[in-house]
Amino acid sequence: MVFDEWTSREGFEAFFGGQREIPDVMRAAGATETPTAASYRIIETTDSY
Structure with missing residues (x-):
């Protein structure tokens, strides 16, 4: 598993396709x-650092 x-x-x-x-x-x-990719959006919260 890779996170980027x-x-x-x-x-x-x-990038990946090229x-x-x-x-x-x-x-x-x-x-x-075959690799699969998922994307997530960052949720800004008051306890983020």
């Missing part, structure tokens, strides 16, 4: 499934 922070979902998709090396690196690391 982007300013927009579109920016992430443009990388030829990522599938090779994932296979070399032992990944056998």
